[in-house]
Amino acid sequence: MRISTKHWVAPLLLVAGMIACWLAYRLAAPRQPVYKGKPLAYWLDWLPMTVDTANGHARMWPGAVPAGPAQQKAFLDRLNDLSGKAQMAAYRAGTNGMPLLLKRLQARESKMDQMLQKLKARMKLPWPESKEVRRWKAVTAMIELHGSIDFSPIVPQLIRMSQDTDPQVKKAALFLLRYIKPRFPAQPEDAKAVPPETN
Numbered sequence: 001m002r003i004s005t006k007h008w009v010a011p012l013l014l015v016a017g018m019i020a021c022w023l024a025y026r027l028a029a030p031r032q033p034v035y036k037g038k039p040l041a042y043w044l045d046w047l048p049m050t051v052d053t054a055n056g057h058a059r060m061w062p063g064a065v066p067a068g069p070a071q072q073k074a075f076l077d078r079l080n081d082l083s084g085k086a087q088m089a090a091y092r093a094g095t096n097g098m099p100l101l102l103k104r105l106q107a108r109e110s111k112m113d114q115m116l117q118k119l120k121a122r123m124k125l126p127w128p129e130s131k132e133v134r135r136w137k138a139v140t141a142m143i144e145l146h147g148s149i150d151f152s153p154i155v156p157q158l159i160r161m162s163q164d165t166d167p168q169v170k171k172a173a174l175f176l177l178r179y180i181k182p183r184f185p186a187q188p189e190d191a192k193a194v195p196p197e198t199n
Contacts, residue, residue: 035088046079048137057179142176158173
């Protein structure tokens with residue numbers, strides 16, 4: 001009797017992809033600040049996304065809320081608690097958290113990432129988060145830091161990112177530039193004054 005493999009191939013690929021992503025992250029991730037015994041990357045995942053709107057910006061948490069009043073309350077209470085701690089983690093990290101935040105701002109979805117997201121949607125799993133979700137959570141962290149640290153050293157890098165070929169990277173960079181510098185134009189002309197990065 002021949003055993004069908006279609007039922008276990010997708011979960012196996014998902015697990016293998018998660019392991020590969022975790023290993024790649026561990027090898028490539030910049031040194032991170034730690035808060036309450038956990039690295040900044042852990043806490044960033046508990047921040048809400050910032051959503052660019054016509055009237056400014058809003059915040060939202062991606063994913064489904066459990067059914068039932070009791071389950072919803074428990075879920076939202078835990079989410080609010082962890083989100084508050086995540087905001088404090090970003091605040092405590094300060095400028096030391098910038099390398100990780102900038103890395104997440106300009107991350108791109110690879111073919112492996114796209115495949116994992118399709119498998120995740122098919123299996124209705126909450127993890128892994130997409131690079132796009134993490135990008136806008138990094139934006140949230142930067143908003144939390146605004147006013148407590150000097151953003152001027154990273155403005156040139158944000159200007160370069162605002163000219164990126166990836167429209168999502170460009171959108172996030174422009175949003176932050178307008179947030180940091182309210183009079184910053186939608187298509188920054190002063191980017192011409194910033195020399196491009198060279199390898």
